Amino acid sequence: MTGDAPGPGPAPDDGLPPLVDHHCHGVLRGELDDAAFTAHLTEADGPPAAGTTFFDTQTGFAVRRWCPPLLGLPAHCPPDRYLARRRELGPAETRRRLLAATGIGTYLVDTGLPGDLTGPAETAGAGGGTGHEVVRLEALAERVAVGARDAEAFTDALDHAVRDAARTAVAFKTVAAYRHGLALDPRPPAPDAVHTAVRAWLAAGAPRLTDPVLLRHLVWLAVATGRPLQLHTGFGDPDLRLDHADPALLTDLVRATADTGTDLVLLHCYPYHRQAGYLASVFPHVYADIGLTLTHTGPRAAALLAEFLELTPFGKLLFSTDAYGLPELYVVGAALFRTALAAVLGDWTATGAWSAADAGRVGALIAADNARRVYGLGGG
Amino acid sequence: MTGDAPGPGPAPDDGLPPLVDHHCHGVLRGELDDAAFTAHLTEADGPPAAGTTFFDTQTGFAVRRWCPPLLGLPAHCPPDRYLARRRELGPAETRRRLLAATGIGTYLVDTGLPGDLTGPAETAGAGGGTGHEVVRLEALAERVAVGARDAEAFTDALDHAVRDAARTAVAFKTVAAYRHGLALDPRPPAPDAVHTAVRAWLAAGAPRLTDPVLLRHLVWLAVATGRPLQLHTGFGDPDLRLDHADPALLTDLVRATADTGTDLVLLHCYPYHRQAGYLASVFPHVYADIGLTLTHTGPRAAALLAEFLELTPFGKLLFSTDAYGLPELYVVGAALFRTALAAVLGDWTATGAWSAADAGRVGALIAADNARRVYGLGGG
């Protein structure tokens, strides 16, 4: 297992190909104080409740299980000791040791989050892998709006920016789930409606983009490029309304995009992952992602992976870590995926439900091959 | 276990009575080409995504586990080899061998699906069992509409057709979940509203029936007969909007029908099966069905049966396969039910949570006795 060997080591030898982490974020470059470190263990955006700590979560326990041995400490050592060792090594060496042990070969990095974060190449470089960019649509629009002369100029510039991004990025991502919820009108908005919405938004100083007309416009601009579109669904930060992030709410958009040739990748999904699996099972262009869900649920990762595998076709499920800020989250996301996969497929082959050959093939599909095919990464 | 013996054999000897499959569809009579075969492994209605196959699903793997041995091949043999063997035997012999091995004694066949399908007697005959008809309300109404002179004539004819059907059918079924969603006004529609809706529908050439007034009218016509009413809930074909098929949306209709003496059977339910179990636990006339859910989830069938058994009273849960088109789906549905039941109840008796005597009794209830009581099938 990844975390049992002291110090950094080679990628785990469990028969899986180098992982493709098809959705993650960069690593914070600087030194982190303890509060900043623990804040990245949770999706909460404030301090923990009095008398509690973010280390007392599955994420905290998983970090303490898998990461201390990679820095030369015993698994489950106290948080303070781990944090002290981390400071001793410094952020660059910590990052290098941790990322070297994940066995992730390819990183698809959503570059739309704020902070002094490593980009795709730098993230991948620490682990000896390859990086690609995923462009977050709302962040792109907000950048384009800075200094836009008027609505026409903005609309043109946005159109160009999306098409430009499609030349180098491997995918787009929308966080409409956060900004409005997924119960969007599925149709491309009419040009007039877009212009009216743009004018109003720019007149207000282009604040955080939440207008559903603009969110839909971004989605359809991205769909037109043919690049896969990642959609946040399910749990996340507290500015999200969970029941408005049920991927089943996307059904009409899924139908509306069925003939475009563009793939939709439902990110995270929890606790609506069975709904996501259903959509992936009946719509050819829909895929599901296990990231975030496995990374944050510790020893429950196997049970959740099994729930994903009820309806999701095996060619439709994709590994990711959704790691953000801490290199520890790459370690945990990869280690939990590996152990969950081994547990679930081991159980199914032991009872004869699956053949060992099929299990090996499906493991590779989820770990890497599906992502290679969907994002056109080549190799294998 | 069903699938381990080479060639067709007697029903499994696991202590269960002959199964009552209280919801299934006929078997396709003719030869199937490979694409038609694989299309029946999924609820999707188009081709699989590029680079994927419908065999790479729990349903596909389950067919490869349980069915090849019944046709003289090793379990998990490649799809092509299985399909070749199937062609070699021909559809009649394939059907005979497969259905003979399910241990299903009684088939309640929903006759409302299109295609050259076996009817109740013919379906049951291949396996040496008994067949009964379940009448799909929307299909009945669409048939009655053909050649209806006017709205009055149609309404009268429909009324007679439902009452006629109740004399021979064991149950009715509604697919209002597909046609409108389950958030229906729970009250019987007023006669005036029905006539207005009928006139509009007939004037439009009586297309696929989706008018909520007519769907409610059908439900209440069926309820008035006293025959159990099966309601599609949960997942299914892609023309369904999943979140509109949550059985919790039926709560008001459940309350409105509480004093009618008619039982409601919630079909499939997944991923809202816990909601269905709750309704079955607090409303005497509500029952829940495991079909489709177990048939399509392979080695997850045990976990899902266990989830059904959290709140569903043991006298309220019914086995079915929801098999449609392929005799393989009867094999898989029955085998997964048997293995899931043995695993779940075996576990609960091993820990002392249940007594072995209770486990045996509850197994027989779900397998057959509950359906016999609800549908008035007699025997045991």
Next chain:
Amino acid sequence: MTGDAPGPGPAPDDGLPPLVDHHCHGVLRGELDDAAFTAHLTEADGPPAAGTTFFDTQTGFAVRRWCPPLLGLPAHCPPDRYLARRRELGPAETRRRLLAATGIGTYLVDTGLPGDLTGPAETAGAGGGTGHEVVRLEALAERVAVGARDAEAFTDALDHAVRDAARTAVAFKTVAAYRHGLALDPRPPAPDAVHTAVRAWLAAGAPRLTDPVLLRHLVWLAVATGRPLQLHTGFGDPDLRLDHADPALLTDLVRATADTGTDLVLLHCYPYHRQAGYLASVFPHVYADIGLTLTHTGPRAAALLAEFLELTPFGKLLFSTDAYGLPELYVVGAALFRTALAAVLGDWTATGAWSAADAGRVGALIAADNARRVYGLGGG
């Protein structure tokens, strides 16, 4: 294990501190006939379906597993024999024997249910523990309305009654989920709106309180006291609309109360316990409760506890039984919690996912320490 020893005995010796049952109801004082006994095994409010019995449920089986040995009978003995023995001992001795074996040291009793029920001190006394009161807001308002002169007088009296209750009660509880559903406007209602609603309600004779303005007014009166507020969410009696009791519907109220300093405890939660865990993970003042859910799901309690522990921070999950009427439900609730906790944490330590020291600490948090901190109970 609790139920294996013949006759009443000391609290189980599994390393847990005396349990804090942070949400339960009193025990019926009088003799119960068989129908009244079985009616308390279920959340249904009428007789069981023909051919079924409420004993054929997880609750019924769990009572038969854990309780007969405490009354000198073998586990899983037939219901009739158990009921006969119960009558032989009489209600007081039955209660004494059963409650003595739970290991519950502190009872937080919701006193808002009708019936000849033991109060906090009497409930706790039978088991040698301490009792505290939880005041149900809607019942309090309905009591205050009796004899209220006019709207002004009622509003003043209610205000005083809530503040008075806060001096002695450890918490408030709202059943807005039953009365209206949880999709409430999150803001405190304006005084004018409250007065209008009160006038209309009193003019109608102050029937069962269902006006959403008054329900919100009660919530905000309670929040202003600083006492924790328990909110019914998830399943319950059949007068509840399940999909309107999804705790995710409370998100806006959770946000609106974030800076009040008052904690919100989401009761029961099933089948939306993953949603509850998410809310507890991102909002510091939100807690989740396992009661009712574990008590009614028998050998599934471990699986459900594990699902709660996916996202719920370990300092945010609270044990309860939600026992009502029958002392058996305290036994079952406590025994299922103990066995579930031992199974889940035993599994996670066996695989190395958790350390044994952490597992022991988290077990004590859920069993007692979290409730002691949230309700300010002192001790440990």
